[in-house]
Amino acid sequence: MPDNRSQGRRNFLKGAATVGIVSAAGCLGGDADHTITIAGTASGSATQAAGQALARAASEHSDELQIDVQETEGWTANMYEFDEGEFSTIGVDNNSWQAAINEEEDFADNPVENMPMQGFLFTSLEMHWVAMDGSGIESTEDLRDGGYTIYPIEPGFGTRLLTEQLLREDGIWDANDINNEDTDDIPGAVEEDRVDALALYGSNGIELAGWCQEVDVRSGGELYAIEADDQFRESIEELEGAALVEQEPYGYEQDVTSELGLDEISFWALQGQWAFGPDVDPDAVYEMARIADEHHDTMRESDPTTLEYDPEVMTEVIMEDVDVHPGMVEFYQDNDVWDDSWSEGETE
Numbered sequence: 001m002p003d004n005r006s007q008g009r010r011n012f013l014k015g016a017a018t019v020g021i022v023s024a025a026g027c028l029g030g031d032a033d034h035t036i037t038i039a040g041t042a043s044g045s046a047t048q049a050a051g052q053a054l055a056r057a058a059s060e061h062s063d064e065l066q067i068d069v070q071e072t073e074g075w076t077a078n079m080y081e082f083d084e085g086e087f088s089t090i091g092v093d094n095n096s097w098q099a100a101i102n103e104e105e106d107f108a109d110n111p112v113e114n115m116p117m118q119g120f121l122f123t124s125l126e127m128h129w130v131a132m133d134g135s136g137i138e139s140t141e142d143l144r145d146g147g148y149t150i151y152p153i154e155p156g157f158g159t160r161l162l163t164e165q166l167l168r169e170d171g172i173w174d175a176n177d178i179n180n181e182d183t184d185d186i187p188g189a190v191e192e193d194r195v196d197a198l199a200l201y202g203s204n205g206i207e208l209a210g211w212c213q214e215v216d217v218r219s220g221g222e223l224y225a226i227e228a229d230d231q232f233r234e235s236i237e238e239l240e241g242a243a244l245v246e247q248e249p250y251g252y253e254q255d256v257t258s259e260l261g262l263d264e265i266s267f268w269a270l271q272g273q274w275a276f277g278p279d280v281d282p283d284a285v286y287e288m289a290r291i292a293d294e295h296h297d298t299m300r301e302s303d304p305t306t307l308e309y310d311p312e313v314m315t316e317v318i319m320e321d322v323d324v325h326p327g328m329v330e331f332y333q334d335n336d337v338w339d340d341s342w343s344e345g346e347t348e
Contacts, residue, residue, distance in 0.1 A: 032066040034284045038274070039078045039087035040069045041157065042183050044210025046203040046305065047075070047091040047272060050122045053303035054288070057295040065287045075158025075272065076106050083112035088277035090116060093125075093158035093270050094319055095165075095241030101322075105161055116275035117325035117345040120289055120314035122307065125159055125209075126245055126267040127201040130256060133222035135196040138260060140232035146175025148196040151189070154182045162242055162270050163199050170235040183211035187218040197226070203305035208251035216252050224259035225249050228266035236268045243269040273317040276325040278348045285327025289314065293335075311335035318342060 040048040051069035058067045070087070072078055078090040079100045099105040100112050131137040137148065152167060153160040167173040179186070179195050189195050200212040208216065216223060228236075236244040245267040249256050257263065276285055292299070292309045300306040307313060315337050318324065323345030324332075332338040 032062075033064045034281060035066040035068055036089050036280065036284055036288060037068045037070060037087060039072045039081050039090040041072055041074050041078070041091060042154065042211070043071055044183060044214070045074075045157075046123050046125055046201070046209045049203075049210065049303040049305065050272075050299075051091065053299035053301075053306055054122075054292060056302045057291050057298040058288070060298055061295045062287060062291055065284055065291070067288070074154065074156035074160065076161050077156040079107070079112050079115075080110075082116050082275075082277065083114045085114075088116075088280050090275050091122070091272055092116070092275050093162070093241075093272045094317060095162045095270055096158040097275075097319070097322070098241060099161065105165065114277075115322075116277050117323045117328075118318055119274040119276050119285065119325055119328050120292065121271060121273050121317035122292070123203050123272045123305070124269050124307075125201045125203055125272065126205065126247075126269045127153075127159055127163060127199050128249065128265050128267045129197055129226045129228070130200055130223045131197040131226050132190070132193065132195065132219070133224065133259075134193075137197050137226055139227040139229050140170070140172065141229045142226075143172045143197060144170065144175060144231070146172075149177045149179055149194065151179045151181070151186055151195050151198040153199050153201070154186075155180055157183075158272065159199075159201055159270055162239070162268065166235055166239050166242060166268055169239060170232055186211065187214040190215050190223075191218040191220070202251045204307055205247065205250060206305040213251065216254065219254070221254045223252070223254060223256050225256045225262055225265045227260060227262060233266050236266065239268070241270065245269050271317045276327070278346060280325070280327070280347070282325065282327035282330065282347055285325050286331050289328060289331040311337045315339075 038051045040051040055067035058065050075093045076096045078092050081087045082090050100107045103111045152163045202208040236242050246264050296306050296309040323343050329344045
């Protein structure tokens with residue numbers, strides 16, 4: 001249940017019927033004032049897991065808010081879903097968002113007109129290369145030489161957009177055949193030995209995404225991590241929206257380091273945040289943030305990769321010159337982490 005800080009400050013508009021905020025049966029045996037419907041991403045994705053964990057925490061610790069998470073085609077796709085009015089609350093990464101603002105990459109030929117407002121960080125996704133036994137691949141230099149079938153994540157995912165940008169800049173993309181299967185099908189492609197190398201990812205240094213875990217299981221122990229050469233690491237550092245992380249691989253059932261004797265590998269990391277439209281009530285957004293801040297232990301029971309939330313951590317994703325939703329502005333101000341250089345958006 002909410003604590004005293006959250007009681008008495010909310011006057012929810014009962015009976016709202018806008019997309020993303022609708023009246024619905026609630027939790028804890030009562031009626032929730034609002035439901036926030038989140039555009040997650042695919043089944044087994046880190047975004048879907050984070051959203052479901054938040055939904056569980058809301059069901060156990062709030063009688064004011066219910067959270068519903070829907071499957072979508074990815075972070076990039078979610079910007080189009082928002083633009084078309086299908087969702088008012090979405091999971092999205094900053095790289096896809098900036099590409100939409102600048103009408104670049106996927107948004108160059110098909111721009112979006114309506115943009116959400118910023119919310120709070122929910123994950124940092126850390127992508128890395130693995131190769132299949134028998135491929136002969138030892139480093140990203142081999143990938144740059146080309147002639148392989150590679151999987152750079154499913155089209156429509158924000159992780160795919162960033163990965164594609166990186167591989168194009170580095171010279172890997174055009175040198176290889178690209179497998180564009182969705183994440184539900186790629187474990188079968190691995191099992192059937194139809195791919196030589198894959199970009200997989202985990203969350204917050206803790207656990208692989210669900211579909212990546214399935215790849216691990218169905219690979220028959222034939223995955224191994226490859227080395228990133230100097231050029232590839234420089235490409236990561238030069239790419240806006242990406243961060244270079246050097247650490248041990250994590251989340252695998254098999255030993256992916258012994259093949260080449262690697263203690264650490266290079267990851268390119270991408271941050272995701274919950275973003276909101278103007279029709280999402282500020283009090284509902286505040287409650288969503290409060291639940292994440294105060295009940296991430298409950299969330300971790302559903303999603304082991306859940307962040308160690310606190311208000312300051314939640315701001316790490318905030319971009320300059322992009323409006324922050326008023327509900328989050330109030331939350332950040334109440335917790336003394338608001339930066340006056342950020343801009344506040346407006347609600348309907």
